[in-house]
Amino acid sequence: MTVFSVKYSRGSFIFPSAQPAPHRSFTEEVTVLNGFFGKLATGGRAYVMGDPMVPNRKWHVYFASNESIFPPPRMVTLEMCMTGLNSESASVFFKKDDGHNAKQMTKLSGISDILPEMEICDFEFDPCGYSMNGIHGQALSTIHVTPEDGFSYASYEVMGFNPGAVEYNALVERVLRCFKPAEFSVAITVFGGHKWADSWGRSAAVDGYASRSHVEQEIPGGGFMMYQCYSSCPNYYSCPKAVKVAAPLPKQIMHCWEEVEESEMCCAVEKKGFTFGEAR
Numbered sequence: 001m002t003v004f005s006v007k008y009s010r011g012s013f014i015f016p017s018a019q020p021a022p023h024r025s026f027t028e029e030v031t032v033l034n035g036f037f038g039k040l041a042t043g044g045r046a047y048v049m050g051d052p053m054v055p056n057r058k059w060h061v062y063f064a065s066n067e068s069i070f071p072p073p074r075m076v077t078l079e080m081c082m083t084g085l086n087s088e089s090a091s092v093f094f095k096k097d098d099g100h101n102a103k104q105m106t107k108l109s110g111i112s113d114i115l116p117e118m119e120i121c122d123f124e125f126d127p128c129g130y131s132m133n134g135i136h137g138q139a140l141s142t143i144h145v146t147p148e149d150g151f152s153y154a155s156y157e158v159m160g161f162n163p164g165a166v167e168y169n170a171l172v173e174r175v176l177r178c179f180k181p182a183e184f185s186v187a188i189t190v191f192g193g194h195k196w197a198d199s200w201g202r203s204a205a206v207d208g209y210a211s212r213s214h215v216e217q218e219i220p221g222g223g224f225m226m227y228q229c230y231s232s233c234p235n236y237y238s239c240p241k242a243v244k245v246a247a248p249l250p251k252q253i254m255h256c257w258e259e260v261e262e263s264e265m266c267c268a269v270e271k272k273g274f275t276f277g278e279a280r
């Protein structure tokens, strides 16, 4: 089998200095990935997306593809990273003496309602924690939850579905309902053109959350990525819908250095295929 395309993506590490090789820096990760995929037609492309005004909230993406197989089929990937989970929502992911298991966590949390068609294989950790993988036709999803107070975290990822059949904003809200995070980021990758993507090319407008940054980046083969960060508003009722505060920000001028360190100062190495997304 030949490789069609590869994408590696992650947010900023909460504990960067605790990461083992090759995750000590994005540069190191890219070097390893290029060893495997750098010879594909597009070469390895690496991006660090984020607003320099919002520290430690960057989206790191490595992408390489065999361009000869483009144009690619229509495809959307959604990735959400959530921190500061509401303690009541997080408590669902602790095992209880009454045999509270992964199936109950899936139901009680609302995970089963995110995309009800998904067939879910779920797993509970001891004494807490939860992971699941879901499948429906060609669509795949995965969730991982670390519910411990102080460093709580949940991730949600879905790909391979027909974007026309799923409304972006409503999907984001169903995910948030499960975890009620204090902060979250959402990254979408769209192949096959903007226009058809309907709701998928726009900022999510989420009650109770304000958008802190919005960055877009074109990728080879007609794809584009959008990365947004949100924070919950202390006063829910006076919080404007995120779409109002997500109006385009003034363009930021990015500075580039030769190395991208996990200190997340920002930016990229142009000549090696790094680019830094432009904040809007």
Ligand SMILES: C[S@@+](CC[C@H](N)C(=O)[O-])C[C@H]1O[C@@H](n2cnc3c(N)ncnc32)[C@H](O)[C@@H]1O
Residues within 6 Å of the ligand: 125, 126, 127, 128, 129, 130, 131, 144, 145, 146, 147, 148
């Ligand atoms: C959801 S798991 C992380 C799963 C990871 N992404 C994976 O696929 O292996 C993280 C949560 O499970 C808990 N946990 C309990 N036992 C664990 C184990 N053996 N390995 C990883 N996490 C464990 C952690 O404390 C944390 O709350």
